[in-house]
Amino acid sequence: MTDVLRYTAFTTDPAGGNPAGIVLHADRLSDEEMLRTAAEVGYSETAFVLREGRTRPHLGLRFFSALDEVAFCGHATIATAVALAERGGVGTTVFDTPAGEIEVATAVVDGVLRASLTSVPTRTRPVPDAALGEALAALRLSAADLADVLPPLLSYAGNEHLVLALASRQRLAELDYDFTRLKDLMTAEGWTTVQLVWREDEDTFHSRNPFPVGGVVEDPATGSAAAALGGYLLSLGHVPAPRTVRVVQGVDMGRPSELLVDVRPDDPRVTVSGAAVELPTPQG
Template identity: 60%
Template sequence: MTTHQAPEVLRYTAFSTDPAGGNPAGIVLDAGGLDDQTRLAIAAEVGYSESAFLSAAPEGLGEPDRAYTLRFFSPLAEVSFCGHATVATAVALAERVGPGDFVFATQAGTVQVAVRAADGVLRATLTSVEPRVEPAAEAEVTEALAALGWAVGDLDAALPPRIAYAGARHLVLAAATRERLADLDYDFDRLAALMRALDLTTVQLVWRESETVFHVRDPFPVGGVVEDPATGAAAAAFGAYARELGLVTAPVTLTLHQGHDLGRPGLLEVELRADDPRVRVTGAGTRIP
């Protein structure tokens, strides 16, 4: 750390208008003087699943106050991309410089975010990097199920396991029932070891309520957190998964409910367009007093 003054850490929640809902993130708006060790220490002290750190944008990325370099740290490690912290950061910036379009240089690539105000609420829409979906090996799925304490019969055969990416990698596993999704009690160290071996950020557990409505949960042991309350990066990856498997036909908007089982309900909207493979994830954000 090259400055003697501790940076101000803002606290915002994403994917909810209620400070007690959604997924909280720490935000440091001026992190240019902080080294990685200091950023990690701040993230650990804040204790949220991720904290976001803003610094100057690469030359030519965009207008001042609208373009930044954005990095994300969990309490244990840096994360290549974090959707909820991106949404929270964009809302925090919009409160200071006004709604509009922002662009962020992240380790996963350039991410555009549009913030709009309606009825006194700021809502941010992030556009993912280009996604991809790949098979999940049978042995990997077997180990994930063992760590979760799930049986093969607990899975929804219509939504087969895949690894999906839209800035970070997530193993998608679909529960056959809402009850199976609600009853989450897993082997923290065993799942973390598998996730590190597969370079996964979270495991995206889903249950399909209807054609376009899903309930999701995201264990995040590799970040030192039992569960992420609302996961924008996983939502984007899931959008790519839904398109790849033909679960829906674009243009379409999916509704993802997350955090209800944690007492922090959040709402994520996932938009798939017919003419663009990238996924758009929208949510509200608000400051935590």
């Protein structure tokens, strides 16, 4: 039986955030066993730490959803870093992931253990018209639902995300989409999530992230998408000076989450920070 820890990331409340499974010693597991373990855990992702041939601060890290391996998962990375810090002390860990090296620093801030991951260099590209039209149809949105000053873009920060800014908070709250249709589109296009955002003010975004390709309707906190949002803002010229963006996610699901996104105009990488807390192991 594989020992699995359960943490929820981007919150200090066990009732909030995005749960992730964590296997701290996964070197003896095959790909099939990792996938089976992730399916048994049942969260959007489970992280597997690889130690063979490495010494901390360098560790391997892989991520599996219930359906497949994922190149990068932000909330599971944050959760894993916190779990390691609780057992081995705070500091910096460099995770070798399928998406590249991800550096994560842990520290106690105002009495709370927090982790900050630095993404791979972000980049954006336009959304093909046909793919955008199909995405809007699957999401049951129209062009009139989109914000005027924040155009649709594909943003990469280890995974590619479609970023759609909505014109109203109400429309974000009303999210209701065709699961199979969106999953088929995302699989064909290679998108990991669709990131729907509404900008409350210059530094606060509300977000929802459909994740049908991972077998779940929605993620309550998505670190990789938050990093992609930072890259999105950077590419649009919205970062003339270093800034911190607060992403509020999971509210409409009843699992409130907070992600802090630090962006610099001279660096294509993005830092995403948050807390994490251990969940009790299910009985039975």
